[in-house]
Amino acid sequence: MLLIEDLQVKLGNKKILRNVDLEILPGETHILFGPNGSGKTSLLMTIMGYPQYKVTGGKIMFKGEDITYMTIDERARLGIGMSYQRPPSIQGLKTRRMIEACSHDHIDVDALAGKVNFTDFLDRDINVGFSGGEIKRSELLQLMAQDADLVLFDEPESGVDLENISLIGNTINALLERRPDDEPCKAAKQCETVNVPTPFKTVKKIVESRSKMGLIITHTGFILDYVTADKGLVLYNGVVAGKGHPLEIFKQIRKVGYRECARCAA
């Protein structure tokens, strides 16, 4: 479980997150909405442990441990992973080596890469000259190797073409132990991607069988067509302005905009 209580965060001299409370239970996926500059990425970076995001109050608990002041690598080893929007390129570091380094065990990198159509990129330097969609697939591949229990996704659909968006969506579902047919289709597109029949399970059983947690930033909402989520929250000016069902929130945002929505959801 991830539990954030009354979190206050500064970046440089600027307060960028205030009074943030958030609880993600095992098996839950939350969607984080908010306009540009509202603090979405800052919240993810703070959970991941980036040192420039200074926690000035409150705490972050993960799996029962206080991780508020843990280093990034300690958090990663404890089971937190992140998919970045614009990760750095590293000259000379082959993607294959990066994938191997992400895993605690010996993994079949080629087989794993095959799942996201990425085998052709394994011998290229990580992120060097990758397109937006290639970066996303590379990030997901690293997370698959890392097998984290809490995965933070920073706009997983940005820069991805339509052809690849279902691949990205399905991979995120797999990472979070979700299948598109676990729940009723919420969009026509999503139904098309259902290709593996599953034996009937009660909702309770499906939920209980999951342990992976997700926190997904979306700007456009496209990812909601593919990934089922349990809860949504809206960040506005560094404050959690509202919480609710992700699709409901998204509908409101589309209808009245963030500003109004932040007010009405509060």
Add this chain to the structure above:
Amino acid sequence: MRSLDDKAREAKGKKAAIGPDIDLDAYSLESPAHGELKDLQVLPAADREKMALAGLDISEGERAGTYIQKDAFPIHSGSHQDGLEIIPIKKALAEMDWIQEYYWKLASVDADKYTARARLDLQNGYVIRALPGKKITLPAQACLYLEKEGFNQNVHNIIIAEEDSELHIISGCASASHVTRGLHVGITEYYVKKNATLSFSMIHHWAEDVVVRPRSVGIVEKGGLFLSNYISMKPVKSVQSYPTIYLVGKGAVARSYSLLVGSPGSELDVGGRIYLKAKDTRAEIISRAITNGGNIISRGDIVGEVPGVRGHLECHGLILNGGVMHAIPELKGMVDGVELSHEAAVGKIAQEEILYLMSRGMTEEKAAATIVRGFLSVDIPGLPAPLQAEIDRAVDLSQKEMM
């Protein structure tokens, strides 16, 4: 006309244009005798280990031929492949007339006191030649080894890739583990003839108080390709090396790659100059240098003398733990229609990259080591796989010591 020996004598006190001046008299020219070894397996284990670190394969399984010189004496010299000749230079000078067409034809005896020393006090060196049309795909190997403490080793090497031939050489220079002090002076003249390919990879594995003064000049004819790689990652007192390559035939190509690590107390002044003297010639000089407290000067100069030539220079330096990194890239275009470019960067490991790797579970130290390893990884186009593997191995080994 003055003889070359006269010229050399006049240059005996001539300081080099760059690099710290060395007192040649502080080193001994007396070499203990080293006998010839038919079977390299009888080499003492300590020597074999040191030579392996400089890229030598003592089993010779993956090598087309071998030359090994200890101090002043060749201890092993021979080729296993048809079309490849490996001869000690003194033997070649005594027995073969053709060597005179190459000996001191590119390098000048009076360039400085080191060239003069190699002319006047030549001990030996190697001649490696691929005969016309012969593709020698396995690398030939050479090792210049210092075993006597305080010794001044003077060698002269001549490398010839005849027309349409292919030749790959790995040249490892090393010193015995008990040696701390020494001076190595090496003249190398490279001849890459019409449509020939030569790759020359030099791995230096000296000791903390060894001074190294290589003096190299190469010429590449029409359609020829010359790849020159230099790796120096071990502590060494001072290396000053500035090879010059002339591209004289249409479409000739030269690429030079250097991987340097400067340890505390080390002074590396390394670089090279390439002259583009014929149509469609191309040059590339790439260096990756890391200082760990040492002093590194990374030079590069490309001179375009005719239209339609291209050259690119890249000097990237990382300062990891103190030290000085001085990148001096130079370009000179002498006519319309030359295309020359350079990029130089001196910096530190990007914090953003370290944090990215840490977020995948690596410790900070491991993340930094991974980035440094990447920085030193260059894929050298046209280099045979065993040579690339040897270079990768040298980088891996020295990185372990460095981090």
